Amino acid sequence: MSLPYNLNDKQSIIDYAKLLKGKTLREACSNEIPNDNYAGKGKYGQTLEKFYFKYEPNSESEPDFAIAGLELKSTPLKQLKNNDYRSKERLVLNIINYIDVVNQNFETSSFWKKNANILLVFYLHQADLDIIDYLIKLVDEWSFPITDLEIIRNDWELIKTKIADGKAHELSEGDTFYLGACTKGANANSTRKQPFSDTPAKQRAYSLKQGYVNHIIASIANEPTGNYGKLIPTVEIAREKTIEEIVFDKVRPFLGKTDKELIEIFNLDNINPKSKNYYSKITDAIFDVPKYKNIDNYIEEFNKAEIVVKSIRVEEDSSIDQSISFNAFEYIKLFNESWINSDVKELFDKKFLFVFYRKRDHVYYLEKIKFWNMPYSDRNEVRRVWLETKKIIYSGKIFKGIQTIKNGKTRNLNFFPKMKDSNVFHVRPHGSNALDTYPLPIQEFTTKKFSYSKQCFWLKNNYVRDEIYLK
């Protein structure tokens, strides 16, 4: 059967693929797609291959279009409230063969052989539609910019090293910057053998982090990538140094400076010391965050690597007064998600950058920074607290009682996991005030209400001290 493109000619494949833009699979393949149930992961890619490109999926190690050296990937977009498009998820690439990878170098690796050049098809995901009715928004080939490739090479080496150290079972997406090792399998328990340990390791695939895919989207759509600052000015710097080293270089001139000195250096005369994001604003200034805005405008490399930045005050005796808060969680969302696709699991799959301001002679100075991602061993505890929280929402018994304090004020007591219940993670309020609520999936047992004051998960202060600051 003749194909509607030339298998030997990369450009003809790309040109043919681009005809998909603005269409759905149903439209692009006219009446050739049989009636079927188009549910399930991977089904979109299979349908695209079979009914648009008209070929059967080929061997694992070669790119889909082997002669042209082009790997076909289709991946969903989501639309934000401001109508911008973002990647709905990470882009999952080929499975990591733990046994083979330790004998490969980057240039000969299965990752590089398969993914050096990718033909990307981005479609708009809409939960209420059949997959063949998703609108295809962007189609183009992608090859990695040379500066990014240096980061990806380091990421690949780190993944390989961990496997070579017999720690494939401890791999985490937070280990690396752009290229992650994400779990992939029929279910959460899919495992495979690793070469230097008897412990079965979760099956994982190479993946591009969601933040990185967002930059691919911006690049393909030919949109300015936002007001990003940039850490890595040239590819030469990327070849010489890791991201960690570049970040340390950035911070080094300011170590030992007090908050007031930093404010003077960066002309932050309009920030209010009473504002609770005072130290985070100073951190933003150190990292050249343009206009010192929110995380969406963060520096490009942090954005691509989805790094979570936290500014922490440390007291003179090395204690940390306050636990670390995150976004308030939506009860309905938490109720409906499972651990494996939960926001909390996603959060601790990420890499963190802690910036420590330490008190000395009554003032805080920038003492040090630390990259961190949650060790394998602490994840179960986070999961336990998350499950406990979910159970309480599910039970409907959240409200415990009211305590009257000074000035006739009251406090609401609840049954969520407390600080004393865990050395790692707990739940506390996070809203404008007690009247600031999120809706509940089921009616609260005592109050008979369908909403409850906003809460969030917190990383315990002593955990941050012992496991991050002092380590």
Next chain:
DNA sequence: GCATGATCATGC
């Protein structure tokens, strides 16, 4: 001093 509920300033 620690645990825990409450709340603030900012910026879009």
Next chain:
DNA sequence: GCATGATCATGC
């Protein structure tokens, strides 16, 4: 009006 990145304040 609301999400964010935090710190404040009270009771024991």
